[in-house]
Amino acid sequence: MMRLFWGLFLRALGWKLRGQFPYHLKKCVVIVGPHTSSWDFVIGLAMRSRLRLTHARFLGKAELFRPPFGFFFRSLGGIPVNRSQQTNMVDQVVDVFSRESSLVLAMAPEGTRKKVDRLRTGFYFIAKKAGVPIVMAGLDFGKKELLISEPFMTSEDEAADFEHIHRFFAGIEGKIPGQGLGHLSL
Numbered sequence: 001m002m003r004l005f006w007g008l009f010l011r012a013l014g015w016k017l018r019g020q021f022p023y024h025l026k027k028c029v030v031i032v033g034p035h036t037s038s039w040d041f042v043i044g045l046a047m048r049s050r051l052r053l054t055h056a057r058f059l060g061k062a063e064l065f066r067p068p069f070g071f072f073f074r075s076l077g078g079i080p081v082n083r084s085q086q087t088n089m090v091d092q093v094v095d096v097f098s099r100e101s102s103l104v105l106a107m108a109p110e111g112t113r114k115k116v117d118r119l120r121t122g123f124y125f126i127a128k129k130a131g132v133p134i135v136m137a138g139l140d141f142g143k144k145e146l147l148i149s150e151p152f153m154t155s156e157d158e159a160a161d162f163e164h165i166h167r168f169f170a171g172i173e174g175k176i177p178g179q180g181l182g183h184l185s186l
Contacts, residue, residue, distance in 0.1 A: 006049035015043065019148030021051050022135060026102040028151060029127040030056070031165070032137045034181045035108035036174030040139055044106065045076065047137075047146045056104040059093070090125045097130035106137075109165065115179040119162065128154040136165060142173030 010016075022028070032044055048056050057077040064073045065080040073080075079096070081089060097103055111120040127134045133151035140147060149168055154161055166185035174180045 003049050003052075006046040010043075010046050010050060013144065015046070015144045015146065017047070017050065017148070018145050021053065021148055022133075022151050025104075025133060025135075025151060027097060027100070027130070027132045028104055028135050029123050029130075029132060030104060030106045030135045030137055031109040031123050032106050032139060033109050033169050034139070034172060034174035034179065035110050035113055036176040036179040037113060039141075039175050040108070040113075043139055043146075048106075053104055055102070056106055058106045090122055090129060093122075093126045094129045097126070097132060109169075110181070113176075113179070116181075118184065119165065119181075124154060124158070124161065134165075136168045138169055138172035139174065140172045141175045142177070147172065 032040070048054065055077070057079055059081045060073055060078045062080040062082045064070070065078060079093075093105070097105075105126070107123045107126075109119045109123055110116045111122070123134070133153050135151045136147075136149035138145075138147040138149075152161075152164065163185070166181065169181040170185040171182065172180065
């Protein structure tokens with residue numbers, strides 16, 4: 001029923017999909033960007049349903065998981081993150097990857113909806129330490145498309161890996177265009 005709802009929702013808004021999700025992967029980190037608006041989450045849920053990735057999980061700030069709506073975000077696959085404590089989040093998430101037989105973890109590479117001078121590195125080190133590939137998913141509000149990249153493994157050249165990521169997101173227009181990631185690939 002929800003799949004039908006989300007399909008009609010995407011069609012009504014004119015959104016389409018470009019690229020193939022690598023279903024053969026049992027585990028991966030999916031970075032979704034640019035993250036400029038709360039609408040990213042809504043379109044992301046709709047695309048997750050369209051792609052039949054209902055098992056995909058996401059990290060969210062712990063405040064979202066408090067009553068009265070905490071049950072809702074957990075039911076959507078949310079994993080609460082306490083950003084006020086000095087904890088090694090990378091190791092905690094790598095631990096989750098080692099315990100699960102399959103895990104698709106969606107993360108915003110910016111870590112915020114605001115314009116950033118650089119991407120956060122948590123997603124990168126989670127993928128590296130867990131030995132799982134990264135799949136990039138671009139929410140292009142200008143073209144109303146979700147673009148999906150080929151998966152890639154992190155290398156020993158972190159700068160080259162991040163340049164690859166910057167190039168992918170450079171031409172993708174977020175809901176709030178001025179807060180996108182294009183400036184990072186200059």
